[in-house]
Amino acid sequence: MLRLTGLTKRYDRGDAALSGVDLLVPDGEVVALIGPSGAGKSTLIRCTNRLVEPTSGRVELDGEDITALSAAGLRTARRRMGMIFQEFALIERLTVMENVLSGRLGYVGFWASWWRRFPPADIQQAFHFLDRVGLAGFENKRADALSGGQRQRVGIARALMQSPSLLLVDEPTASLDPRTSRQIMRLILELCGERKLAAIINIHDVALARQFAHRIIGLRKGQLVFDGKPDALTPDALTAIYGAEDWSTLPDDDQDG
């Protein structure tokens, strides 16, 4: 369970990117985070695992206060938060297997990881996840030889390797075509269901958010302006999040049948 209390981030110059966000995500719930560019979606995700240091407020994961942790404690806590990125953020020059195994870096010592000597159980786990995301047999390919959708699958496998209880997902489909986007979203949802994972998915595609998420949160100028079920996302709610616009032309959810 993730609990954010009064989470605020102020960058050196400019307004607050986040101001006093309160949020509770129970285990197994997939939350889509929508909002205009610059609303603080990415900052919220990065404040949760402190890739960006929050200015004030608390982040608690399963009762542990993440914001109070020392550097070593933070590393241990980050293992429980798998992260998936917009541009995949794979290590381009390493093999698929090394990228997947890098999800275990928080669990193994430096020299073991330097010589790529991961425990046999980790390697079995990695082969299993590659199989699960549909990339069996790809382990020796280099990451830069894969297509966008395949890379995102490697990114998902890497996040799962951490044995997380929470997934932080930053625009997983922004670099993908519509069909691949749906496949990736479906995969993330299935995996969250199988493993009882909570997830915060930061996404700008409202139709995808509506179709796949259990719950939708709207962020505007760093403040929470909507929190509800997907079917509660009325034109009025969209206007509250994005500003006035004729929302009746929003594309339907079943484009690709």
Place this chain on the structure above:
Amino acid sequence: MTIRMAEYPAAWRKPPLISAAWLRWGIGVLAAIYLAAAIGSIEINWARLAVGLPRGWRFLSSFFTPDFFSHGDEIIAGLTESLAMTVTSTALGILLAIPLGLGAARNLAPRPIYLFCRAVIASSRTLQELIVAIFFVKMFGFGPLAGMLTLTFASLGFIAKLLAERIEAVEVGPLNAIRSTGASWLQWVNYAIQPQVMPRLVGLSLYRLDINFRESAVLGIVGAGGIGATLNTALGRYEYSTAAAILLSIILIVLTAEYTSGLIRERLR
């Protein structure tokens, strides 16, 4: 969940860079043998080292007490000579490098001229400055003229090569457009090539100015003028404070030149 983990392999090795095992091991063994032989052939004269190390320490500490004044006029004369060699050789080098670079560009020059220019460039780049300087000193006598000609020869190869590469990479659109207006060859170069190549030429010239100053500090060793002779003398007399002063001046001038040329290149972009 009923996933049978045991079905998956429990071991994985990163595929090696060189897939043939014999070749991989062969290269490794050869490299080890070479390294052992090379390190083994270093002769260390421990007695000499015992004398030298305190001297080295003295030299290092003299950097905190540099002596700019006992031989002040010699240092100033040497630096002036180095600077004079640097500017004249860079200017002359650019002047000669422009026709040479045009001639060495495959998309501009006829084949025989191309080959000739490439040969000049290759010889200028292969011959180390000091070797050229030895010959020029024999031919023109001791002094900065030999050094200046050495640096000119080195600069012209350096600039011409990079210039030719830049010319070969110009976009062909403007080339054809200008040619179709009925321009002469010179007009064509002036209008279609020069604007594309000019920033590169200025950048290269400034960069070469830095290099020439650094090199000019060396040529004095073989009598081709510049601050190197002063430094050599100071070291020969074990006047470490003077040597430290000279080195600090060189470092200062190099850094200043690098900084200003960086600023200028920034402005030109």
Place this chain on the structure above:
Amino acid sequence: MTPPVWRRRTTKMQWAIWGGWLFGALVVAQGWRFISDITLWDFVWDAPAQAGDMLSRMVPPRWDYAPMILKPLWDTVNIATLGTLLAILLATPIAFLAARNTSPHALTLRPFALSVIAVSRSINTLIWALLLVTIVGPGVLAGILAVALHSIGFFGKLLYEAIEEIDPAQTEAIAATGASRAQILAYGVVPQVLPTFAGVSVYRWDINIRESAVLGIVGAGGIGLQLNASVSQLAWPRVTLILIAIFGAVLVSEWVSARVRAAIV
């Protein structure tokens, strides 16, 4: 009414440009006058005759001298190779200290590393050799150290610039897994700079072969010693042979370096 006149630049800018050219020309002219004043021109006019005389004495090369230069040639290659290896060993940590995104302490260690790089680069290999010969004595060791000391700056600068230009998303992703600082370097940074690392290493080795061929002139070992001795004894046919040997070594190293760099990219 006069028709409008088209000009490429404004008048003020045009003046500034002319001023710049004039200043440059004056500096060059002044430099030239300085050089010409201390040149013995009688000697210079004699140069073509001198050159002709020298060239005629240089051929044919003394091939039977070849066995005598094998050992110096071997030393030359060793100076370049071991010097480059030593430089890589020393410059790699310095580059990580100097790069803004990996430096552990931006206020102390970074300026320190940057000044090591600046000093090392400003001073030529030959000047380093000059200093080292007075400290460790003449020979191969002085040469190796001189090559290493100058290459640290070159190697360190190119490597730290490559480190600063890496894709930060990859390091961020590794940090997000709970990896330690060392692991972030090993997985997020090292794979990204490896091609530059290898490319610059061979490139510098190629340059160092050229440099170490002349180190002997100041007593720091290698074939330069024979070259210097032959020139001062006016043994021109030997000089020709040595130059051919150096030329061959340079060509081979250039070929090797080009092949290796092509294989990396």
